[in-house]
Amino acid sequence: MKLIVLAPEDDNHTAPIKWALEKAGHRVVCWAGLSYTEDCQASLLINQDDTVVLGGHSVDPGDVIWVRRPELPEPNPKVSEADKKFAALEYRSFYHSLAYFLETLPVWCINRYSAARVMIQKAVQMRLARQCGLKTPSTLMSNHPATVREFFARENARTICKGFTPHVWQKEGQMSVAITETFELTADQLPSDEVLTYAPAIYQERVPKDFDIRMVLMGNQIYSYALKNTKQALDWRQDAGLGHVTAELVPTPPDVEKGVLEFARQSGLCFGSLDFGVDAQGQWWFLEINEQGQFLWIDQFNRDARLLEKFCAFVTSPQGSTLPLETRQDLFPSLAEYEELLKNEQVAPVGRPRPDDPFLSLEA
Amino acid sequence: MDKNNRVLGRMGARELTEQEVDAVQGALRVHHTLTPCFIDKQKQLLNGDQAIGECGP
Numbered sequence: 001m002k003l004i005v006l007a008p009e010d011d012n013h014t015a016p017i018k019w020a021l022e023k024a025g026h027r028v029v030c031w032a033g034l035s036y037t038e039d040c041q042a043s044l045l046i047n048q049d050d051t052v053v054l055g056g057h058s059v060d061p062g063d064v065i066w067v068r069r070p071e072l073p074e075p076n077p078k079v080s081e082a083d084k085k086f087a088a089l090e091y092r093s094f095y096h097s098l099a100y101f102l103e104t105l106p107v108w109c110i111n112r113y114s115a116a117r118v119m120i121q122k123a124v125q126m127r128l129a130r131q132c133g134l135k136t137p138s139t140l141m142s143n144h145p146a147t148v149r150e151f152f153a154r155e156n157a158r159t160i161c162k163g164f165t166p167h168v169w170q171k172e173g174q175m176s177v178a179i180t181e182t183f184e185l186t187a188d189q190l191p192s193d194e195v196l197t198y199a200p201a202i203y204q205e206r207v208p209k210d211f212d213i214r215m216v217l218m219g220n221q222i223y224s225y226a227l228k229n230t231k232q233a234l235d236w237r238q239d240a241g242l243g244h245v246t247a248e249l250v251p252t253p254p255d256v257e258k259g260v261l262e263f264a265r266q267s268g269l270c271f272g273s274l275d276f277g278v279d280a281q282g283q284w285w286f287l288e289i290n291e292q293g294q295f296l297w298i299d300q301f302n303r304d305a306r307l308l309e310k311f312c313a314f315v316t317s318p319q320g321s322t323l324p325l326e327t328r329q330d331l332f333p334s335l336a337e338y339e340e341l342l343k344n345e346q347v348a349p350v351g352r353p354r355p356d357d358p359f360l361s362l363e364a
Numbered sequence: 365m366d367k368n369n370r371v372l373g374r375m376g377a378r379e380l381t382e383q384e385v386d387a388v389q390g391a392l393r394v395h396h397t398l399t400p401c402f403i404d405k406q407k408q409l410l411n412g413d414q415a416i417g418e419c420g421p
Binding site for chain 1: 369370371372373374375376377378379380381382384385
């Protein structure tokens with residue numbers, strides 16, 4: 001068995017996990033995604049023995065495929081201008097063939113591409129979460145001004161606004177930035193109807209939360225961390241980076257655990273990072289799940305979390321194992337050890353430049 | 365910036381100064397950060413919870 005990671009080797013989660021698994025004697029290979037370069041070429045042969053080869057690595061029965069963050073397909077730039085559109089579509093179609101085909105093979109995909117594609121949709125998440133018994137805030141997704149205003153006219157209700165995707169605006173020639181963030185909005189603050197059609201948005205009942213929870217799902221295991229934000233900000237993400245957040249392991253209420261495991265079963269996801277808000281009555285409100293969300297940062301905030309070791313134990317366990325990951329986490333080195341090597345330049349740096357970031361815009 | 369034709373999400377965005385961007389990077393011991401929302405100002409990329417490696421619609 002080997003682990004095939006669909007991500008560049010220098011992805012900030014792939015690199016330390018690959019290092020930890022290899023140190024424990026496991027075989028790990030990476031495929032960054034479909035591209036014209038030799039290490040990103042792929043083949044799919046359908047005959048009596050179906051075979052898939054990703055960048056020279058054959059996909060074999062029993063392999064584990066971690067669909068971490070493959071890059072977008074990249075056609076050969078030397079192709080004729082007249083053929084560029086066709087080539088791009090062919091690359092995209094072939095990539096989809098590969099991604100969907102993998103989950104038909106006798107391998108374990110974390111997560112299955114089809115499940116990930118559906119569950120990345122926030123509307124689907126909210127509905128399924130509610131159906132699984134999780135408490136969800138009233139939510140409107142719309143670009144229809146009258147409906148938006150009607151939603152804001154609810155009695156005794158506060159409303160927040162957030163985007164479907166994160167985005168950053170950087171002022172040209174400057175290093176200061178503006179980052180999308182959840183923010184509270186009142187009916188009086190709504191802009192003109194015209195502006196409401198510029199981009200659809202998510203309008204949501206404001207959860208009167210005392211604190212946030214970041215939960216990590218690994219198979220049948222759930223780990224919940226209370227994020228206490230000294231700034232009491234509505235959105236903790238930037239405050240986490242600024243060091244204003246603590247992460248403390250807390251027990252997951254049994255009804256929430258039951259709901260999350262049912263959510264996982266119905267969605268087909270076996271791995272993901274979930275966000276909850278906890279109100280003054282101790283009720284947990286489901287906010288969202290990112291099926292390949294960042295999770296190693298919790299190890300940096302709470303050294304007892306040992307999520308790197310738990311993830312290594314998870315991907316090297318049999319699919320569907322119910323054995324607590326804690327029983328095998330000691331087989332793997334820690335993130336702190338990796339960080340020390342990184343600091344001393346004993347492992348390769350992570351994060352190479354990308355030619356184009358779809359989440360970043362320059363503004364005047 | 366013409367504020368009259370900006371999207372609502374931009375109006376509600378959090379402004380981070382260059383010093384705050386530096387602080388995000390400097391707050392962690394490693395030369396990269398693993399947090400859910402992060403700007404790498406040298407490489408100009410957003411490393412967030414969401415990825416769009418899904419290859420388009």
